[in-house]
Amino acid sequence: MEKKLKQLTDRIHYLPHDPETDRPILSAICGTHQTLIIDTGNSAKHAKLFLNELDRCQIKNHHAVVLTHWHWDHSFGANEMNKFTIAHEHTKTHLEKMVEYDWTDEALADRVEKGLENSFCSEMIKKEFGADRDITIALPNITFKDKLEIDLGGIQCVVKHVGGDHSDDSSLIFAKEEKVLFLGDCLYPSIYTQQPQYKVDNVRHLLENIEMFDADVYVLSHEPLLAKEDFKGYINLLKLICNLTEKHERNHLNLVNELSAQLNRKLSQLEEEVVYCFMNGL
Ligand SMILES: [Zn+2]
Structure with a gap:
């Protein structure tokens, strides 16, 4: 390092x-x-x-x-x-x-x-x-x-x-x-x-x-380090997952499907982990 x-x-x-x-x-x-x-x-x-x-x-x-x-x-x-x-x-x-x-x-x-x-x-x-x-x-x-x-x-x-x-x-x-x-x-x-x-x-x-x-x-x-645009992307992802967690509550599959549809791609491993943390917080 x-x-x-x-x-x-x-x-x-x-x-x-x-x-x-x-x-x-x-x-x-x-x-x-x-x-x-x-x-x-x-x-x-x-x-x-x-x-x-x-x-x-x-x-x-x-x-x-x-x-x-x-x-x-x-x-x-x-x-x-x-x-x-x-x-x-x-x-x-x-x-x-x-x-x-x-x-x-x-x-x-x-x-x-x-x-x-x-x-x-x-x-x-x-x-x-x-x-x-x-x-x-x-x-x-x-x-x-x-x-x-x-x-x-x-x-x-x-x-x-x-x-x-x-x-x-x-x-x-x-x-x-x-x-x-x-x-x-x-x-x-x-x-x-x-x-x-x-x-x-x-x-x-x-x-x-x-x-x-x-x-x-x-x-x-x-x-x-994160530049402004990358950081904004990170913040927006967290906001989106907040909204979807509220909408789908414990229905993990529906949440993942809608998130993936909105992002127009499969979730990355980090995104999967973030969703998992929100599920744990319910
Ligand atoms: Zn610490």
Whole structure:
């Protein structure tokens, strides 16, 4: 995988995601006074890689990081980053619960059993950290309830809580002048339910919040960047499935048939999975 910092716009750089151990994208928004980092990475190693890349590219003045949500892959690098950490109040509450956790195979298996941990995340944690799991959860230094505006010098950033099925604390970051919207994982389905799910009302509410921001580039943490048109296609598909889920309710076959007729083709595997998540949310 790509382990080098890439340029997103003149003033935004990012380290691409790495599916090997589920590492999300890490970004740096560089104003004239301050650089704001988005997410801390899934481990000390991931955080170090990112900080070394910032050094190599001579990106300075990074004193603060904002978390998109509490999940391990976005927050476990916080202790290593050792910066002023900004997060939604629910993000802090979730992280506080994890401070006392053990990370042995037994402890992980026990939490998976109890539904407190997701089995995919548990496997990825083992893979990222190996046998010697030295995990220290660092708590955010400052929290917000709805939104925050941060002036980096020539770049204004809006940090807004949007919630959604994936995680109730999900927040997005909009870099106004650069027209880049960082969505974290907010558009993904839930992962701490028995089956991954989307609820129609939650998705609609989330999309309304997202559409308040007019961006040219959309950053979802675990995939390549999306240009405006591709993102619109993604949003429209979700809206269409919301409507069809309401119309057909539990009749999965009718839903798939009508969706396929409207798209004028067979569904892709991703689309099949999205429909499945909406069925699980009924
Ligand atoms: Zn997540």
